[in-house]
Amino acid sequence: MKPDSVQFAGEVASIVSQIPAGYVLSYGDVAALASFPSHARLVGKILGNIGMSSSVPCHRVVNADGRPAPHWNMQRKLLEAEGVEFKPNGNVIMQKYRWNPPIAE
């Protein structure tokens, strides 16, 4: 099934909105939760689109390394405000702050 941008965006927005403060999720994870494990890149694009005009906490979504988006600077600061710690190299401590999502079906 092809991901309708509307549906996919809706799923992504819904999932990202459910991320509790102090936790992060990778694009791949969000994509997988949205039922499209191979559209991690699309998640980023969608967040870029909706994040500017929606209440979706797009700052809680990072890449698989736990590193904030390459285009957006304040993200790290926002995560720090959520209580997320960073490694000296600038990566989030994923093994500790990676959100454990509810078992979806």
Add this chain to the structure above:
DNA sequence: AAGTTGACTTAAA
């Protein structure tokens, strides 16, 4: 229509 790009991921050099 065809080629390029990218807020990705994993692996390898």
Add this chain to the structure above:
DNA sequence: ATTTAAGCCAACT
């Protein structure tokens, strides 16, 4: 540690 390669697939040019 960093860079490259390749897989990935919708959106963009």
